[in-house]
Amino acid sequence: MDIYEKRRQSICEWLCGHDLDAALIGEPRTFLYLTGVAISPAERFMGIVLDARNGRHVAIAPKLEELNMRKCSTEQYLFSDGEDPLDILEPLLKDRKIGVQMGGGFQEHYSMALGKRIFQRYGLNIVDLTDLLNQIRLSKDETELMALRESADKLCQMFEFIRKRLAPGKSELELSMDMFAETYRLGGTDYMIPCILSGTAAASPHGQASNKILQKGEQVLIDCSIDYQGYWADMSRTFFLGKPTPKMREVFQVLIEAQQAAFDAIKVGEPICTIDQAARRVIEKAGYGPYFNHRVGHGIGLSIHEAPSVDGKNQNLILPGMYHSVEPGIYIPGEFGMRIEDDAYATEHGPLILSEGMRRDLDYMVLPF
Numbered sequence: 001m002d003i004y005e006k007r008r009q010s011i012c013e014w015l016c017g018h019d020l021d022a023a024l025i026g027e028p029r030t031f032l033y034l035t036g037v038a039i040s041p042a043e044r045f046m047g048i049v050l051d052a053r054n055g056r057h058v059a060i061a062p063k064l065e066e067l068n069m070r071k072c073s074t075e076q077y078l079f080s081d082g083e084d085p086l087d088i089l090e091p092l093l094k095d096r097k098i099g100v101q102m103g104g105g106f107q108e109h110y111s112m113a114l115g116k117r118i119f120q121r122y123g124l125n126i127v128d129l130t131d132l133l134n135q136i137r138l139s140k141d142e143t144e145l146m147a148l149r150e151s152a153d154k155l156c157q158m159f160e161f162i163r164k165r166l167a168p169g170k171s172e173l174e175l176s177m178d179m180f181a182e183t184y185r186l187g188g189t190d191y192m193i194p195c196i197l198s199g200t201a202a203a204s205p206h207g208q209a210s211n212k213i214l215q216k217g218e219q220v221l222i223d224c225s226i227d228y229q230g231y232w233a234d235m236s237r238t239f240f241l242g243k244p245t246p247k248m249r250e251v252f253q254v255l256i257e258a259q260q261a262a263f264d265a266i267k268v269g270e271p272i273c274t275i276d277q278a279a280r281r282v283i284e285k286a287g288y289g290p291y292f293n294h295r296v297g298h299g300i301g302l303s304i305h306e307a308p309s310v311d312g313k314n315q316n317l318i319l320p321g322m323y324h325s326v327e328p329g330i331y332i333p334g335e336f337g338m339r340i341e342d343d344a345y346a347t348e349h350g351p352l353i354l355s356e357g358m359r360r361d362l363d364y365m366v367l368p369f
Helices: 003-017 028-035 063-069 085-093 110-122 130-138 142-165 172-185 199-203 246-264 273-285
Strands: 022-025 047-051 057-062 075-079 097-100 125-128 190-198 219-228 231-241 297-299 306-310 323-326 329-332 336-339 342-345
Touching (some): 022 085, 028 047, 028 130, 063 075, 130 306, 142 342, 172 190
Parallel strands (some): 022 097, 057 075
Antiparallel strands (some): 190 219, 297 306
């Protein structure tokens, strides 16, 4: 039994324990989690039916994905454009009590809309499985940990690459395009548009790169993510084009201490909110509390943003295998913005920092211009 079959079986066991006959799961990243196959169906349907009563697992995908679907070990149906997936699903689901993934976490998908059509056509008794599937994906297993390590290593290589290209006179957009090309050279299969912001522009945490030219004496905030073989890594670094001002040094040191406090708070069995609170206490004590205006992190895995939300109110407990960003930031309008972000994997013995291959000390962040 491979890892994907084990995952499917665990869902089937849950279904049986909750008086459900089958599940229809169609969100692309969850499909990847259960089959090992990554496809982007756009407006077409894709999904997998897990029959908890007879053990039958059936993957359904567009015929144009035939080559990709050869990697899927389950029974499968491939349909041509113009065919209605409901015709395939009807004999698998009719007269059964089914669970349907009605939401994809951070995005709605055609497959969930199809689940609603099934309900309307057949009047089936449907239970939403979204929360269950998010919970199952919350703790990453050893196979996923290896994939996350590889992705984090690729992102560390990306930051080493861009560090060498930073220089006064280059534009934010030019550097963003360099990172775009490097993503694919490294074997990345997807990426988020890099956030490259310099000077006062970096005071907007999610600003967009522009034609602004980097200047000597400025700080440069870079936030970049990469999807390598289905799993994401996310990292931020703040570089300095020449000697930073005393205030810049102070803020940078506060962020280093805040991030370390958050790492120290990652203890299995403790509330998730303690991670954000630990970082925030350091920043508030230094007098910069009003300038830290977002949560300290978010879950990472098959999606770049997934559960858990690492905020100051999340009372859910830290679980072994939970993987998330730790990214304190300070953004002072009219002056500058800084953020340091690394990815942490929770264990019984403390967190593993998978992005530790990229240095974050001030000496390394200051470039000699």
